[in-house]
Amino acid sequence: MCTLTNGKLVAAANATGVAILSIDPFRYTSPQQNLAIGITIASTALAFIVLCIRVAGRVSSHQFALDDALVCIAMVLSILETAASYMFIKTNFIGIRWQDVPPHDPVPGLVWNYAIEILYNPILALVKTSILLFLLRLFGQKRDTRRFIIWVNTANIGMMIAVFFATVLQCTPINKTWEPTLEGTCIDRRILFTVSSSFNIFTDILILAVPLKIFMGLKIPRRTKIALMFVFLLGFLTTITSIVRLVLLLQGLFMLQTSLSADANIGFVTSAIETNLALITASAPALRPLLRTWFPKLFRVDRDEVVGNTERRVLGTAATRMTRLKSQTQLPSQSPRKSEEAIMTFNGIVRKSDIIIQYSNPGLDNMRPATATRSPVGRESQQLDKWI
Template identity: 25%
Template sequence: MALDDNGPLLAGVTWSLCLVSGFFLGLRLYAKISRRHPLWWDDHILIFSWVLLLIESIMTQIGITIGLGKHTDQIPLINLFITAVGLSIGTTITCFASTLSKISFGVTLLRLTSGYTRTFVWFCIVSLFVVMLPSAFLPYLRCRPLMKMWNPTIEGDCWDAQTLIGYGYFNAAWCACADFALALLPWKLIWGLQLSLRDKIGVSVAMSMGLLAGVCAVVKGVYLGQLGQDDFTYNGKDVIIWTAVETATAIVGASIPVLRVFFKETISSSHSRSHRTFETAKSAPELSLSTLQSTT
C-alpha cells in the first residue's frame, strides 16, 4: 500500500546519510590531524561537499514541514510555491555537493599520478565540473519570466521540461563514467608497486569505493523522469533520496583509503608497544638477579 506522505521517509534517509557520511569525514580528518598531517585541497573540497549535503538536509527538512512528500492537492498553494522554489535551489546545491565529492577523490589521485595518467585525471575533474553546471543553472533560464517556473498561472513561455530531463540523463551518465574511471585507476597505479598481493588488493579495493557512487549515479538517472511528472512533491522522492545517496557514498568512499592507512598504522603501533612491554617484563627478573649478584 502506497504511503500518502513520503516526508518521514525523506527525512529519515537524508539525515541518516548526512550523519553517516559526516562520521566518516570526521574520522578522516581526525586520522590526518592526529598524525600531524596537514589538510590538503582534497580534504577542504570534501568538507565543503559535506556542508552542502548538510544544507540540503536542512532544506529538505524545512520542505517537509510545509508539505514536501505529500500530494500536491494536500498542500496549500503558498506552501506549494515555497516548496517549488526550495526544490530548485536544492537542486543547485546537490549538483555542487555530488560533483565536488567526486572531484575531491580526483584531486587525491593528482598526488599519485604523473604524465598522461595525471592529464586524464585532470580531464575527469574539469569535465565533471563543466558538465554539472548546466544541470545546476539551466532550470533558472527555462522560463521567462522566472516566476513562471514556480507558478504556472503566470503568463510567459517555458522550454519543454524534457529538455532539462534529457540533459540530466547525460549528466548522470557522465558522472557514472567518471566515477568508474577514477575508481578503477588506482588498480593500475597500485599494481606496479613493490607490495604483497594482499596489500595490493587491499589498497586497490579501498581506493575503488567510488564505484558505488557511480552505481548511485546510474540509479539516480533512472529516476530523473520523475521530474517531469505531475504531483512532483510526492513523486520526486526517489530523485531526492538517490541524489543524497550519491553524495554521501562518494564522501564515504573518499574517506576509506585514509582510514585504512590510519587503522593499519594504529594497530601496528599497538602491537609494537605490546611487544616492547612484554620484552621489558620478561627481562626485568634477569636484570634484578644480575644486579643482586653484583652487589654480593
C-alpha cells in the same frame, strides 16, 4: 498569497487570481515519510562523522590539503541540501498517499525543489575534484596518468559550471521555475537533468578506472593490493546509487510506468544518499592511518616487499650478495641507523655507515660496489610507499 498560520486553512490566490487553499504540511505525516526523513538525515550525519575523522587525522599529521578543503565545502552544501530536502519532503507530502494529500499551494514545494537542484550537482563535482587531486598527488608522477587525471578534472569542473548556470537559469524569468503560470520560457528540464545525471555516472567510471589500473600493475602483497583496491573502489557504491537515481528520475520526468505505489514512492531520497555516500567513499582512502590501526595485517605494507625500491631489497642470490665488512677500529656513526650496517675504509680511515653493497659479478676478484638506484618502473610503488 497568504502565509500559513498555526496550521489553519488559509485562503490564497495563484497568479490567475483563482482562490486556493493552503495548509500546514507539518501536520501530515506517515511511516513512509518518516522513513524518507530518517534516511536523509542519517546519511548526512554519517558523512559528517566520517569527514570529521578524516579532517582530524589530516590536521594531526600536518597533511591537510586542498582536496580536504573541497570535501569540507561539499559537506557544508550537503547539510544545506539536507535541510532543503526535509522541507521538500514536508511541503510536497512525500510518502503520503495521494488520496490523503489535501488541497495545498504547490509553490513552497517547488521553491525547495529548486534549491535542491542548485545544490545537488556542485556537491558531486567538488567531491570528484577532491578525489582527482588526491589521485594526482599520489600517482601523478607518470605522465599519462597525470594527463588523464587533469583532463577528467577539467571536464568535471566545466560540467559543474555549465549545469549550475543551466539549473539557475532554467526558466526566464527565474521565478517561473516555481510559479509555472507566469509568462516566460523554460528549457526542457527533462533533457537537462538526464544529461547531467548520465555525465555524473560517466565521470564516476573514469575516476574509478585510475586506481584500478594502477593497483593492478603494482607488485605488492596480494592481500594488501586487495585491501587498497577495496578502499579506493568503494566509489562503485556511489555509482550504483547514481544509476538507481537516474532510473527513478527517468520514470518521473517522462511519466514512465513504475511498480511503486503512490504511498511507497520515496525514491527522492536517492539524491541525498548519493551525495552523502560520495562524501563517505571519497574520505575512505584518507582514513588509511585509522584502518591500518584497526586492520594491520591488511593495510600495513612491508616496505621491503614493495618491488621497485631496490635500496631495500633483500640481496641474497648467487649473482648479488650483501656483505658486512668488520674491523676492530670503528668510528661511531653520526646518527642512529635502522638498516644493515657495513664498514668501509677510505684513505686509511675506518668509518661505520649504513650502506648496501651490490656486486655485479659473483666472483671475488671482480667485485665492484654498485650504487643502489630506484627503478623508474616502480615510481607508483615508491609514491604509494610514502602514502602507506
